[in-house]
Each structure stands twice: as C-alpha cells, then as structure tokens.
Amino acid sequence: MLKQIEGSAAVAESIALCRPEVVCAYPITPQTHIVEGLGEMVKDGRLSPCEFINVESEFGALSVAIGSSAAGARTYTATSSQGLLFMAEAVYNAAGLGLPIVMTVGNRAIGAPINIWNDHSDSMSMRDAGWIQLYAETNQEAADLHIQAFRLAEELSCPVMVCMDGFILTHAYERVDIPTQEQVDTYLPRFEPRQVLDPAEPVSIGAMVGPEAFMEVRYLAHYKQLRALERIPQLADEFKAGFGRDSGGLIRSYRFEDAETIIVALGSLNGTVKDVVDEMRDAGVKIGCVSIVSFRPFPLAPLRAALERAKRVVVLEKSLAVGLGGIVSDGVRKSLSGIVLKGYTVIAGLGGRAITRSSLRQLFERAGRDELEAVTFLDLRTELVDRELERERHARRTGPTAEALLRDIGTVASRID
C-alpha cells in the first residue's frame, strides 16, 4: 500500500510486518522515530506478541537483544552514532555468538565535536564487527531491506545492520509502498534458531576460545559472509518476485555501461548523484554511477565487473579514515586489483554538510579532467581552516577548534547549505 510517510515510520511498519518478538529501545537521534513507532504498535496491540523493552543504554539495548535472540526470539533494535559506539562491545559479541539480530543504524556523525547530523562514521566504525551491513538509498529500500535482513540474518545466523542516512532518510516524508502482511509472511519464514537456550536441550553458549581454535572461529565468520555474497542477490531476486520491486542486492549500477567516469557511493547520496549523472549525460559526458548496497560482505567481484571498463572511479565517502582518507575506497581499489585506472577519493557530507548538485557537478567535471587530488574534501571551507591554522601558528593555547570555527560562522540554521 502506497503511503506518504516518514522514513522512520515506514521502517517501523515494515519491521512490524516481520513480526519481531523483542524490540529494545534506547533513544538517540535520529533513529528514535523508528522505535517510537514500534513501541506504539506494541502498546496498542497491533504488534503482538512482542516485548518492547526500554533499556538504560545502547549497550543494554543490544545486550537485551543478545539475550532474547539467544533464547530464540526474533529480535530488533536500532541506534545511531555515539549509541553504536557505546554498544560496540556488544556489536562484536552478537556477531561472534552468531545471533541473527537485525539493527537499524540511523547514520550520524560521531563526536567530538558532538554532531547530530548525517554521515557514515558510525556504521563504518563497526564495519569489521562481523555484521552484514546494508545501506539504503531510499526509504522504500530501507523498508524493504529490513524484510530481507531478517531473512538473511536467520538463514546465516548472523546479525545484519541496515544503515539509513539520519534525517535525510529517517526524517524525510516520501512515497513508500508498504507491503502486506501476507507478502512478508510468504517471504520470511518463522524463525528457527540455530542455537537456543532451552532447558530441554541445554548448551553453553559463549565459551572462551584460545589460540587453538580462535582463527577457525573467525574464518567461519568470514566464510559466513562469503556465503552472504551469494545469498544477498538471490534474496533480492526473490524479493522482486514477491513484492515487484528492485530492492537490495549487492550493488546497483546506473548508466555505467559505456561510462568513462563512474561514481561510487553508499546510501541516499546516490539519488542526488543520479540526478547529476543525468544532467551530465544530457550534456554528453560519459558518466555513470554505482551504489554499494552491501558494504559487508564487500562485493569485490560485482564491483570489478561494473568498474573495470571505466577510465576513472570517484568514490564519494561520507566518512573519513583520519590520517588515510577513504574507507570505501580501499575496498573499491581492492576490487580493481591489477587494473590501471584513475581512482579518486572524495570525502563529502561529514556531519550533515549538504551535498549539492552543483558541488557534485563541479566535482565530476574536475574528475573528468583528472584535476582531482587523490583525496578531496568536497566543499571544504578552506578559509575557515586556514584562519584556524594561522591562529594555531601564533598561539599555544588556542582553545577548542570547533568552538573557534563556530564563532567565525555565526548561527547554525541561518544558512541554507
């Protein structure tokens, strides 16, 4: 059913259709609307049977999820930013224990300085925690990915993180087709846990494993993700058959066949990129783009197939590996191992900095002329940086950088971009 609906509400409805049995919630912007929506459905009985648990922290949230999942209940939680970091220990643990928890990350920057706006620093920090990470481009896809995520998680006994851009998607109202319960039930079978805490068949879960088997345990986790590389496209196909939509998969390519320049990005940014690609195609530029949906497992082979004929690849990243540059770029380069082409890393949109069509167009045009640095910071306000660097050259006690910069800009919402 088509609805003009907030992204968070759409995801909440979609999750409810997956019949989660335990939902843990701890408030953090911008994921709150999702669990609020679910909480209301549990409270008014629309979502039943389901336990909605208000916990004391994100660490508590995922820990409760670990318990309920290990006890055989389909379990969901959501978080963002600092919350994801606060639960980091449990994030690794849930994966290590092979518990098929599904978690939404409403992507948001990480402080300090504290920042509630969107980028991918949070989920990227957990990229190697053993979770499958799927990035949604639209709210429709965010809603759909959650349905696929439960299926995938439970098949593989591996937790899945569905990443959707904070505010840009979570708080955006747009048209979403909410599937029917019947569709979802057909697609997503009952949860049959691989291991369960059951007095009838007791086991000890969470043993201490020493050097004699730890490598093997880790290899098996890796192997599980390699299997996911096969299953994710199959599940997307199956989803299309059942729901009539393309959603998910490993990567999605756009006007790339004859493209000399290909833009690679994750999440909602791809919409704007596509608009720019269309503009430039209209102007005769051979440009295309690829959206990475599955960042973990990382789709090396499909990426290589999509990119190998291009002259250059521009990876647009909403996170920064400080001291290195890009995170996604590393994987993209690895996929192109042995192929000689130009590769550019562009760090964009950190902490909610708007990524505009005009900026992208200029960027892509410069890329087409190969004028980009290996690592470029899109729309970096160099005058602010220079001023601060100058100040630091003259004074030892410069005070906090963030506050100094803010003094120079003025009121936050007084600017459009």
Add this chain to the structure above:
Amino acid sequence: MTTQPVKFYQTGTFTVGNRLLDESQRSVQANMERTNSLNSGHRACQGCGEALGARYAIDAAMRAAGNQLVAANATGCLEVFSTPYPETSWQVPWIHSLFGNAAAVASGIAAANRVKGRKGVQVIAQGGDGGTTDIGFGCLSGMFERNDDVLYICYDNEAYMNTGVQRSSATPPAARTATTPAVGKRPGNVAGTGKNLPLIAMAHGIPYVATASVANLHDLEAKVTRAMGISGARYIHIHVPCPLGWGSAPADTIKVARMAVESGLFPLIEAEHGEVVDRAKIRHRVPVDEYLKLQRRFAHLFRPERDTERLAMIQAVADRNIARFGLM
C-alpha cells in the same frame, strides 16, 4: 515428666545434611540426585569459593524451578574457569556474552520466554563483584528498575580476581590488591570508598534482595528458593572467599566466609520491596581480627605492628552492621 519434642539434631541444620533430619529439611547439596549444575573438571583454583557458591545457588535454583532454568553469565573467573573451549562445566542452558551485560542479556532471555509463552522457565544472571557493582552496574540497575523477571546473583569475592586481583568497588577498606598495594603510609584500599550493592538494590524497591554466604548453606538455599518463588527483579549477593586474592588457605574458604559473618562484617539479611524483613543472627560472635588474620591481604594490619586505628575502624563497621541489622 511430660515428654518434650526433641528439637536438637546434633548438628541441626548447620551441616550440609543430617541423617536425623527429615529429607525435606536437608539441603539440596545433601541430595545424591543434586544437579551438579557446575560439574567437575572446571578450572577454578583449589578451594574456590565462587565455584562452590555457584553450584550451591544454581543447584538450589534448579530444584526450585524444576530444572526449568536458563543462566546468563558475566565475564570473569566463573565464566573463564567453567567454559574454556572445548569443555563446559555447566549442566544448565547457559550463555556468556560480555563483562558488563549479564543482567541485560538475562532481561532479553526473560523477554523471549515471555513472548514465546515459556511459562515456568526462569532466568538467572550471575557475575562477580566487578561485573556486578562496577562495569555491569548500569545494566543491573536497568534490569532492577524495569522489574524484569530475573534473579541476579552476585558472587562477591571483593576484587577483580580474573585479571589478577585489582580493586573493585566491593573491595573492603585496608585490603591489599594489585591496585591498592600494601605500601605507603596507609597500605591497602582507602577507607570510606566502595559501595554496598544490596542496599542499592533495595533502593530500587525490587521485590526481593538478600545477602548470603558459602558459610551458611541452608540460609543460602532458602534464599535462592525464596527468590525463585517471586516474580520480578530479584538480587542475591553471595560472599565467596578467593584463596588466591585474599591470601587465605584453600582449605579455609568456608572458615573465612564464616568469620566474615560471625564478626558482623558480612551481614546476612533479606529485604522485600526495599525493607529489611529478616536477618540471620550471629551464632558465635568473633572480633574482626579473627576474620582478618586469616587473610594475607590484611597482613599489614598486624605486621610489623598492630594498626590499632584501622582495626578499630573495621571493628566499628562490624559493630554498626550488628546494631543496624540486629544481628545479635
């Protein structure tokens, strides 16, 4: 002379069993069919109080729950010595997740049991004092305030033993640990620090809080059994000596625990909804010296000379407990 009913049973209920007592009055541990929830072959040190306390508690819980029990365990000695791959000593469904989240994991299991309609399957969370009073305190407090249907058992050996005896917020005053060494002007742990978790648990107003000791099995089992009969959040804090960390003889584990109780330093109490409802009376009161002298971690209180001031301070703690909880 009219015949009075004979109430004296040689050792009464102080020993584990008593051939003269009715079967129903004997302890779970006396039973040949006891669960041995924590089985032989675990790697706890010789004379480990925690291994003993855990078997006491979980066996009693198993009996109370008709073996319908799931346990969540915090990281720590108990977890490490019981489940090194490829062997586990547990006979109950058991999960270890992290150091600080046992209470939350248990809340999750309880939620799953509720939603799955598994009536009668009870959930226990357990951890050491570090995993309970320090790193796990947030999750524990959350579990308490939500009144989740979980019995949390803390095995208190008064320091981080698994990592090599570092101070925790349950470490008593003057005790030597690796991070409160017995050097300087006032050797050992600083007085006036630390927290009393049973009282904090009571402040949450949860249905049941109790303290217990491996030195008093019947009392311990009665409390576990009682707790298992109550729904909602419950907390039992069990004093379990650690020969390694305390510098006591492995054979003295129970004796040391007994001296803690008999001196008044570890009161055995029961509370319901925040109010103390019962206490175990001290049978043969001893001065705190009798307790402290058994442990090398307090040796500096007696050598090279008697630390009269701090011994008096510790005795005052015991006296206050005795007065406050009516232990005599």
Add this chain to the structure above:
Amino acid sequence: MRKPFAITLDVGSSLANRTGTWRTERPVYLDRLPPCNHACPAGENIQGWLYHAESGDYRRAWEELVQNNPMPAVMGRVCYHPCESACNRGQLDQPVSIHAVERFLGDEAIRRGWAFPQPASESGKRVLIVGAGPSGLSAAYHLRRLGHAVTIHEAGPMTGGMMRFGIPKYRLPRDVLHAEVQRIVDMGVTIKLNAKVDNILDTMRAGGFDAAFLAVGAHLAKRAYIPAGSASRILDAVSVLRGMETAERPQLGRRVVVYGGGNTALDVARTAKRLGAEEAIIVYRRTREKMPAHDFEVQEALEEGILFKWLTTIKQAGETTFTVEKMELDETGFPQPTGELETIEADSLVLALGQDVDLSLLDRVPGLVIEDGVVKVDANMMTGHAGLFAGGDMVPSERTVTVAVGHGKKAARNIDAWLRGARYAPAPKHELASFELLNPWYYTDAPKSVQPMLDILRRQSTFEEVTGGLDEGNALFEARRCLSCGNCFECDNCYGVCPDNAVIKLGPGQRFEFNYEYCKGCGICVSECPCGAIRMEPETI
C-alpha cells in the same frame, strides 16, 4: 541443534578434564579414636552406641554397648565416668552425660527384658571364676559369649561383690543389680554362692577346669592403730556396708564419726545418716581438695548434712568422746601434726581407710607372684602361673567397678586365646580425635540435660535412689549432643563443600568416597568436617 563451532559447547563436557592431577595432597577418610572411648576403663565403644541412640534405636545402642560391658544399668549409676572428663564437648559447653544415657539404656533393657544372645557354639572348655563381683561377672559374660562353660565360685552369700557390699543402695538399687546379674546367669553361667575357694589349684583340678580367673576383690578392711578404751565402738567401713546387705544392720548410734577421705568414707557417712544418725562427721587429715573422693559425692554429702572436719586426725578413742588433732599441710602438701587437740562427741567411729585382698587361696601356687598385697599379672592378665588369670581389685590398678569390668573383658579375651593356644592381640588403636581436629561450629548449642535429684528430706531418711534417670526425650537429647569425634556420622559436609564435586555419596550408612579423578586437594572437606574424620596426606610423586 547445529551448534556453532567452538563458542557453543555440549553441557557437562568438562568431565574430560581430570583436575585430580593438580593435587599435591589428598584427603582420606579415617576413623579416629574418640576420647570417651579412649578413656573408658571398660573399653566401651561409647560413641558407637551413642550413634544408635541418636537415632532413637535404643535396642541397637544397647547391643553395641553390651559388646563390651554387660551391666550398663549398674555402670550408668556407679561409674565415675572418666569418659565425660575426656569428652570434647566439655570444651564447647559441657560434656555429654554419657553415664546418664548408659543408665537409660540399661534401665530400658531391664524394663523391656532384653536378653543376651546365647553363644553360637560351645567350645567344650571349662573356666573357673573366683568371685562374683564386677570383674568376675564381666569375665563370665565374655567367656560365655565365646562359647566356654563358666562356673563362678563366690565366697559370700550374694552376687555382686563390691557392687553390693561397697556401694549403698541409694546409689545402686538392688533390683537393678539383680537384673543385670541374672541376665548373665541366664546365658548359662553357673554361680555357686557361699563357696569360698581355699586352694585354687585344688578347686580347678576337682572341677576339671581348663583355666581360672581370679577376682576375689579386696574385702579386708585396713586398720589404723588408735588407742582406745574397751568401751569404744570402732567399726570398719567394709563391715558396716556389708551389714547393710544382711539381716544384722549395724548399730552406729546418734552421732557417728567416719575416718577417711575416700568414696567409701562418704558412703558410710551417708548410710549412717539414713540409718537415723543425727550427726555424721567425716574426719580427714587433709583438705577437701586433696580428698580422693569424687567432688560430686562430697557435694551430695554436704547437701545431705554430712559434716566434715578437714586437716584432722584421730588420736584417741573413748566411749563417747574422741580426741582429735589439728593438722597443717607442709610445703609438699603433706599433713603435719600441730599438737593442737580437741574432743568430739560420738557414739561410734567407722574406719574407712581402704581394703586389702584375702590371698589365702593362692598359697603355694607355683610361679605366682604377689607384690604389695596384690597379684602380679602380665599384659594379658595372666599370673605367673599358666592358665591362671586375675583381675579386679586383687591386681595392681585403680579399684573401681569400671576398671574391674574392663579387667573381666580383657581377661576373658586372653583366656579364650590361651585356651585355643593362641595369644590375644587387640586391634591397634586409632589415633586420638582431639578437640583441635574438630570443627565445632556445626554443632547445635545444647547444654547437657540434668538428671532429676531426689529431694533432700527423702535423701536423708531413706535409701531410695538419689539420682534419677533420664526419660526418653532427655536421653535422646543427650545422645544427640555427642560430637561423634573422629568418626563420620554422615553429615554430608564433605559432599556439600567440595568445590569440585569430587566427593561421592554412597548412600545412607555407606558413607562417602573421594573421586580422585577430580579432587584438587584443596582440603576444605578436612576443615569443614565437624568430627575430624578426614585427613590430608601427601601425594607420592
């Protein structure tokens, strides 16, 4: 369940890890000798019979008791219970009132008519016993149980020896004595009364006996020289007490002086009081503390109004007046005369200065040695003459009923061995279960039960028994005060306190076993065993 590799494990799999290899010391169960048993002159297994009494099984308790002592009702009354002085419970609150439980069991046996078993088979050997006192009766009982034919020759008109002629009936009612003697007789023991043996070897030959046990006791009163007038009435304690058992009751008068400081002196004074004497005075040359009599008896005597004159000797006896001299103790604690004299009024003087043995029957027995008026015996109670054994008051030892009973048992076992051409070897004794080996915290606090006492007026005027028995409830309570020192009573502590579940409970009455596969040797079981029945022993490496 398709369990994930390594992180999820099958329950109880740690049994594969044999932690027993960690051990440097191993616990072992052992039985230690309880101090009561150790102290009992009759060699009773006190703890053994208390164990059964604890569970209310009095018949088994009694049966266990009479393995060593055939006269518990007597013993429970007259024994000075060294067991209780040794009892570890004394260091906790008060000793277990062993004698009271023993008496209860003895009385219970009489009341219910429990009998001794007949011997399983007859040995065909004949043993002569001379004297039907405690030692002789004890020997007769044990020999009979071993299947030997036993004949007792008793010089006196009644059985019991000193139990009858030395102990007043207010301490040992005669029906009790009779019942316990009769039970021995009922085993098929022949007793010939008024049958004084003049020459032991002749009698043995005449009766065709294979061995003999001499237990004639010490019935000859010791005399002291006291200048006396012809009208002075001076008697000896043996005659007075003996007279109480026969038709001719001794005439002691209104005021009686008893000279001596032993239990017999007290018995005589208390008897005199009961016979109607207005005043009974004990004159003793030393102080109360130095008195050989038991303190509780002195206490009872004082309660009954007996008067004492300490540090006093009798210098001269007149018809109704006696001159006494005050004494004082020198540095060595020995009394020395002071020359200070006084006179006391009395109708009679009874000398209670000890007894000698009548050894006339042993004249010209080859090999037999007599020293200090008693017969020398070896460790097997045999005299220098083969086949001739002796015990009780006529051999060098403490002269108590209990010692005599013990002699009888020991002699019987040696006679039995000798008859079979063997030598009796007693089972080696276990190490002593001293108080330090116990963990008394586990025992319930319980002061001992008090036996009822006859009220003072009746004690002064009648020969009713002074001390009453326990009722069943009290006896059970008292039995359960036993700490079971050194011997497992299956309290399950070791089974419970082992952090490694390395103790196997074998079931009721079967005790426990260590599982050395898993025992790490921590020793908690040893520390927490209430009764000290476990010991750590070094592992051989």
Add this chain to the structure above:
Amino acid sequence: MFQIRLHGRGGQGVVTGAEMLSVAAFLDGCHAQAFPSFGSERMGAPVMAFCRIDDKEIRLREPVMEPDALIIQDPTLLHQVDLFNGLHANGYILINSTRSFEELGLSEFARDFHHYRLCTVPATELAMKHVRRPLPNAALLGGFAAISGVVKLESVESAIRRKFPGAVGEANVAAAQAAFELVSKDQEVQGAQAD
C-alpha cells in the same frame, strides 16, 4: 519539480507543515518529498523544512537551494536569517503576518518579484481563532494552496485531517479554509489591480 522552503521557529510546526504539504501533493497523485533542516529540536530556534513536489520519482536529497516558494511562519526571522536565498524571480512568498509587505519593510525587495505571488496572511491570528493555539502551519498551507495552486485545498484538508484526527484536525482545516479564502480574495483584488 516544485520546491518549497518553510521557515519558522522550533515549536511552530514548520516540519509538520512541510509534511502535510507533501501529503497533500501525494494525495493529488504527485511524488513528494518533505524533510526538515535537522536542527536539534529546541523551542524557539530558527528552523527550516523543505518540500519537493514532482510528477516523477524524486531522487534529489540536497536541501532546497533554489526554492520555487517560501513559506515564512515567523516574520521575526526576516532580519535574522537569509530567508530569500536562492529564490528566483518567479518565486512565491507567503509570510505569516497581519502586516503587508510594505509594512514589513520589504517594498524594495518585493519589486523584483511578481507581486501577485507575494502574500501575507494572518495565520497565527487564524490559528488562535480556530485552533486556539499559535500554530500557523495549517492556515499557511491553506494560503499556499490559494496563492500557488500547486496543491488542491481539498488535499490540504485531507492531509491536515490525517495528521490531526478529530476536532483538532477540523479546527486546523477551518483555519486553512479561512486562510485560503483570505488569500484568494486578496489575489482577486490584486488581479483586479493588475488588470
């Protein structure tokens, strides 16, 4: 594609206004996208919300940089924030005020725009009258429907009713209708003047 930018202060329902506007467009059969400027949610702080309306899927995620219309819920922002940034000469401006553009000191600024696309409406006054709370967003949407014709008044009414079921919704609908009428009348007057 038609892009609207809404300005106001936290607590005035700016985001809800954008949301209802997108719903109204959705009900008209269009694709629509509404999203806030994502400030921390505090009362009184300047906030923005955006709405895009198109007849095909909207992929663009940038903030509305070049709006076709501005809805200004709080005229006190006029001199505090660069409200008109990116607005092109054919753009619409709807300001919540009892005063005219002239009275607001915008005469000179208004000269660059089609005057019939500029309008003030006393939305807070209408809200106080109908809803009894100073929440001008519904009235402004009514006014916006009148001034722009981008969404139908009926769709705006339905969108309001979806967001606020029951009496509150009806009150807001009444405010929207009143604003619609006021603005329509004003448009007629201005149209007459123009003619």
